Amino acid sequence: MKIKRGIQLIDQHDRNFMYGGKFGGNFIPETLKKPIEDLTKLFAKLRKDRRFLKERDHYFKSYVGSPTPFIKLENLTDHLGGAQIYAKVVSEANGGAHKIYNATVHCLIAKRAGKKFIVGDTGAGYAGKMLSMAAKKFGLKCKIFMGAKDIQRQRPNVLAMKKNGATIVPVKTGSQTLVDAVSECMRYWVSNCDTTHMCVGSTVGPNIFIKICAWSTAQISRELYKQVKEEFGRIPKKMKLLNCVGGGSSAMGFWNEFMDTDVEFVGIEAGGPKNSKLHAAPLTNGSKVGILHGAAQYVIQDKEGQIGSTESISAGLDYPGISPLHCFLKDAKRARYTSVNDEDALKAYQLVSKLENISPSLEPSHAFYEAIRLAPKLKPSEVIIVNSCGDSIKDKDIIKQKLGTYIR
Amino acid sequence: MRSKIGIAFEKCKKEKRAALITYTVAGDNTKNNSLKILNAISKHADILELGFPHNTPIADGGQIQGSSYRALKNGIKLTDVFQIVKKFKRLNPNKPLIMMGYFNLIFQSGENRFLRNCKASGVDGLIIVDLPYPENKKFARKCKKKSIEFVQLLSPTTSNIRMKKIIKDSHEMIYYISMLSTTGGKLKVSPKKIIQNYEKIKRINNKKNIVIGFGITNKTISSLKKADGLVVGSQLCKKIANSLKNRLNAAKVLDKVVYNLKRKII
Ligand SMILES: Cc1ncc(COP(=O)(O)O)c(C=O)c1O
Numbered sequence: 125m126k127i128k129r130g131i132q133l134i135d136q137h138d139r140n141f142m143y144g145g146k147f148g149g150n151f152i153p154e155t156l157k158k159p160i161e162d163l164t165k166l167f168a169k170l171r172k173d174r175r176f177l178k179e180r181d182h183y184f185k186s187y188v189g190s191p192t193p194f195i196k197l198e199n200l201t202d203h204l205g206g207a208q209i210y211a212k213v214v215s216e217a218n219g220g221a222h223k224i225y226n227a228t229v230h231c232l233i234a235k236r237a238g239k240k241f242i243v244g245d246t247g248a249g250y251a252g253k254m255l256s257m258a259a260k261k262f263g264l265k266c267k268i269f270m271g272a273k274d275i276q277r278q279r280p281n282v283l284a285m286k287k288n289g290a291t292i293v294p295v296k297t298g299s300q301t302l303v304d305a306v307s308e309c310m311r312y313w314v315s316n317c318d319t320t321h322m323c324v325g326s327t328v329g330p331n332i333f334i335k336i337c338a339w340s341t342a343q344i345s346r347e348l349y350k351q352v353k354e355e356f357g358r359i360p361k362k363m364k365l366l367n368c369v370g371g372g373s374s375a376m377g378f379w380n381e382f383m384d385t386d387v388e389f390v391g392i393e394a395g396g397p398k399n400s401k402l403h404a405a406p407l408t409n410g411s412k413v414g415i416l417h418g419a420a421q422y423v424i425q426d427k428e429g430q431i432g433s434t435e436s437i438s439a440g441l442d443y444p445g446i447s448p449l450h451c452f453l454k455d456a457k458r459a460r461y462t463s464v465n466d467e468d469a470l471k472a473y474q475l476v477s478k479l480e481n482i483s484p485s486l487e488p489s490h491a492f493y494e495a496i497r498l499a500p501k502l503k504p505s506e507v508i509i510v511n512s513c514g515d516s517i518k519d520k521d522i523i524k525q526k527l528g529t530y531i532r
Numbered sequence: 533m534r535s536k537i538g539i540a541f542e543k544c545k546k547e548k549r550a551a552l553i554t555y556t557v558a559g560d561n562t563k564n565n566s567l568k569i570l571n572a573i574s575k576h577a578d579i580l581e582l583g584f585p586h587n588t589p590i591a592d593g594g595q596i597q598g599s600s601y602r603a604l605k606n607g608i609k610l611t612d613v614f615q616i617v618k619k620f621k622r623l624n625p626n627k628p629l630i631m632m633g634y635f636n637l638i639f640q641s642g643e644n645r646f647l648r649n650c651k652a653s654g655v656d657g658l659i660i661v662d663l664p665y666p667e668n669k670k671f672a673r674k675c676k677k678k679s680i681e682f683v684q685l686l687s688p689t690t691s692n693i694r695m696k697k698i699i700k701d702s703h704e705m706i707y708y709i710s711m712l713s714t715t716g717g718k719l720k721v722s723p724k725k726i727i728q729n730y731e732k733i734k735r736i737n738n739k740k741n742i743v744i745g746f747g748i749t750n751k752t753i754s755s756l757k758k759a760d761g762l763v764v765g766s767q768l769c770k771k772i773a774n775s776l777k778n779r780l781n782a783a784k785v786l787d788k789v790v791y792n793l794k795r796k797i798i
Contacts, residue, residue, distance in 0.1 A: 140667060151635055151662040153591040155712055158689035297597060298587065310590045315713045317689065415636040416588060418662065428610055429640035431588045 125455040129384045133376075133449060134335045141331035142420070144455055147448035150330045152418045156310075159317040164332045166237055171339070179232060184343055187261065188224050192216045192344070194351035194509075199479040200496075207364075207502035209495055210355075212348050212378065213482055215515040219254045219284075221485075222341055222374040222513045227254035227323065229340040231262040234321035241316070243267045244323040245309040247274055247302030247370065248440030248487065249281025250514060251325030256290035264321075266290040269309040273300040274439045280518045299433050302370075302443045306417050326371025327447035330418040334447060341377025344511070349381045352509075362506040364388045364498070367513070368490040369461070370404075370440045372447035374513040379459070389458065391450060392490045394441035395465035396434065404434035405463035406446050407454050416445040422454075437466035437522060438486035440514070464490040470526055472496055473516060483532040485514030486522065536628040536656050537681050538704050540578045541741045541760060549798050550757045552576065553743055554790055555632065555765030557583040557599035558616050559608030560772055561782075566603070568783040569772070570620045573790040574627050580620075581659065581763065584613045584633040591661050593716025595766035598773055610637060610646075614653040621654035630657035630683065643671060647678050657681030659707060665698045676703060683707050686733060688721070699737050707763070708733060710746045710756075716766035719747035723755035730759055750793055757797040764793055 125144040128136055142149045150160060170176040184190040193213040201209045214222045227244075234242050242264045246252030252268035259266035268285055272294045275282055285292055293312075298304040306324065313322040324333035327341075352359060365382065367375035369391040379389045393405035403409060406422040414423040416431055424432035424444035436442040453459040464472075469486055472493035477483040484492055491510050499508060516523065516532055524530045534542075544551040554577040560566050566582075574580060585600035585608060592600070617629055631650065638646045638660065650658065658675060660668065665684060672682035684702040686695055687709040699706065708730060711721040726744060733742050743761030756762055771789050775782035 149667065150664070151667075152664060153661055153687075154664050154685040155591075155687040155689050155709060157664055157687075157694070158691060297601075303588065307588055307590050311593070311714045314591055315717060318712055412640070415634070415639060415662070417590065420639075425636070425640070427640065429636040430586065430604065431636075 125452065127383070127456045127458050133380065133383055134338045137331065143448050143452040146413065147421055147451040148331050148334065148419050150418060151415045151420070152330050153314060155314050156317060156330070160330050160332055163237070167233065167332060167336055170233065170236060176232070180229060183228050183232070184225070187218060188228060189216065189218050190343060191347035191351065194348060194355065197480050200476060203479055204496060204499040206499040206504065207506040207508045208504060209499055210507065210509045211482060211512045212344065212509060214344055214374065214511055214513040215482070215484070219250070219257055220515045220518070221250040221254070222344060222377060223250040223254040223325065224258070225340040225343050225377065226325070226337045226373060227251065227258040229336060230255070230321065230323035231258040231264060233336070234264055235262055237321060239264070239319065239321040241265045241267070241320040242323060243269065243309055243312055243320055245269050245302065245305040245325050247271070247305065247325070247442060248438065248514070249274065249278035249285070249518065250440065252290070253281045253284045255323055256285045256288035259290065260288045267293060269293045269295055269305040269312065271299070271301040271305045272296045274302065274305070277522060278439050278518060279521060301439065303431065310417065326373040327376050327449055328371040328417055328419065328445060334419070334449060337373045338376040338380065338449060341373050342380040344374070344377040345379060345381035348378070359385050359387065360507045361386065364390055364508045366390045366392065366491040366494050366508060367511040368392045368441060368487045369446060369450060370394070370443050370487065372450045374511055376447065376449055378511040389453065389460065390494060391459055391461040392494045393461060393463040394436035394438055394490060395463035396436050397466045400435050402433055402435035403463060404436045404442050404444065406444065407450060407461035408463040419448050421445050421448045422451050437469060438490065440487040441490065462494060464493045468493045470523070473523065474527065477516060477531050482512055483516040484512045485516050486519045487514050488512045535679065535681060535704060536626060537579060540628050544578055550759050551578040551743065551761035552790070552794050552797060553579045553581060553761050553763040554768055555581040555583060555763060556768055556772070557585050557596065557603050558613040559585065559603030559606060560599040560769070561602040561776055562606050563608065563612050563616055565782055567616050567619055569786050570616070571623060572783040572787040574624050575787070576790045576794040579628045579630060579761065581630045581632050581765070582613070582617065584610060584631055584637060586634040586637060589634060591714050593714040593766060595716040595769040595773070599769040610641060614649045617655055618653040628656040629654065630659060630681070631655050632659040633661065635660050635663045643674060647674060647680065650680055651678050655680060657683055657705065659683045659685070665701065669701065672701070681705055685709060688712060688729060695733065696736055699733070699740060702740060705741045705743065706733070708742055708744050710744050713746055715746060717747055719752045723752065726756060727758055750796060753793055754796040762797065
């Protein structure tokens with residue numbers, strides 16, 4: 125499996141929308157064929173529409189708050205000794221996470237499609253919060269599907285969604301987490317696709333949703349590419365970009381513009397509690413290819429093809445599948461994937477929050493732990509950049525419960 | 533040789549009525565009970581659909597999700613589903629049975645192995661919810677080679693051009709989804725409108741057997757009886773759930789329910 129140079133990764137699929145002949149596609153009920161085809165055509169047109177691009181850039185700048193900061197973590201670097209550690213503080217974006225890019229673009233598309241209603245899924249609650257924010261801004265009525273377990277554990281984001289006037293639909297089937305929320309959201313769309321636009325919260329789902337999402341989050345690496353050049357005068361020879369992966373939208377956005385460089389990509393999956401087997405790490409643990417939410421991907425499942433349960437302290441990473449784009453990057457050996465467990469993610473949160481002015485949420489804390497693990501083994505000439513794609517404030521309750529105190 | 537599905541439709545046509553097609557889930561709530569249910573309802577139903585449960589069914593509503601959940605909780609596996617079919621077919625060799633489910637189970641099993649097992653247990657047809665046209669062409673061809681009916685689906689969102697292509701590549705039976713909905717939704721389109729769409733499909737090819745499904749219950753079934761066939765699923769799953777809750781014999785309850793459905797279309 126090989127990645128082509130000079131072509132956007134999202135466009136490297138075959139006629140059946142499969143990447144590497146193996147990942148992705150559109151495994152969907154007949155009813156969704158037409159709406160997905162319509163959306164595919166509309167997006168293909170909008171991507172080339174100068175006015176649409178101008179509009180996107182305008183809102184990314186004035187509404188999302190682009191560019192987000194790129195900072196050196198001096199204290200962490202000194203503390204660990206070894207590679208220089210930087211962070212792209214995507215949590216400074218409006219709303220507090222990268223989910224705002226996808227949400228904003230989906231609302232702009234929904235407007236162009238003449239839709240008045242928008243629905244979306246959420247795990248950590250960021251995707252839902254951002255969609256509700258953007259929907260409010262662009263005058264769309266918004267409904268968010270969220271697992272009942274996640275509603276319990278991600279209260280701040282739930283409150284934000286309510287404040288933005290979104291209807292939150294608690295999903296009580298299965299594990300009551302993100303996987304069930306996405307299923308229920310897709311079911312809702314099957315029933316309402318004539319009036320309603322659907323936003324999938326990450327680079328998962330039928331092909332078009334993967335494309336729109338990755339195209340939107342790519343803003344992160346467009347900014348970073350410039351920021352890195354400004355900082356170092358060039359793209360450093362030995363540079364690693366570390367990103368947590370749940371569905372994989374922040375990582376795709378963080379890496380996209382560096383695809384044709386020598387920069388190393390490391391994706392960090394959720395290892396779950398130390399002694400649990402219910403990890404959410406299909407790439408690290410060699411899961412088999414299966415079909416989840418309309419796309420072929422490495423997915424946690426049993427021999428029969430029943431989707432497996434996962435467990436992670438971070439609701440945003442607690443998902444049995446992974447974007448087909450990451451499956452493609454893995455098999456093409458362009459990116460490397462590993463996992464970090466709950467306990468270590470908490471340690472990373474603690475250390476970074478203590479030493480630095482940023483306080484990553486539990487999702488990026490997984491990536492920070494990998495940075496902490498790697499840095500001492502590397503030379504000071506080497507560079508590690510972590511995508512700090514969420515803020516710990518949303519995890520205050522969990523952190524307090526696990527560590528006794530919450531610092532930020 | 534005529535297929536059992538074809539023969540069933542012919543028989544109904546002679547009797548000038550729609551074929552009654554039931555949907556229940558294999559293993560709901562146990563292997564034995566679901567077999568008993570099949571045996572009971574096959575007295576009245578013309579074709580039986582048997583769901584092989586998946587735990588992430590993106591196109592099913594609450595009732596069928598519930599059935600699947602009960603079956604999976606009791607440990608149903610694909611080999612058990614084939615066992616149920618085999619046992620059913622031993623008693624009812626001529627009753628057509630169509631297995632329905634999601635593609636991942638076939639994908640994990642391997643298409644060829646799955647079809648061999650279908651053949652060995654007597655499955656007459658397959659409906660795969662999330663393997664649409666044209667992605668399903670290759671698999672549909674494999675089915676045809678094994679004389680297993682691959683049932684194509686059409687929906688209100690299917691464009692005319694697409695409809696013609698699908699019908700052209702279809703086998704004997706086509707499933708028309710009555711409305712934009714998951715299974716188990718309330719009928720939100722007027723029966724008149726549904727029949728209009730149905731007739732549009734029939735005009736493209738009058739020889740295909742077009743069955744209508746989604747939102748059909750004892751309340752709505754008679755208004756659609758013009759169709760070649762009518763599928764009732766969620767209502768049956770709901771009756772099973774109620775029987776379990778009230779400690780009634782689900783096979784007996786379903787026997788009556790399906791008998792009454794049949795009466796409404798003859
Ligand atoms: C802060 C944060 N990071 C990461 C993720 C994981 O999603 P993705 O891999 O799509 O970035 C989430 C998802 O909710 C999130 O909220």
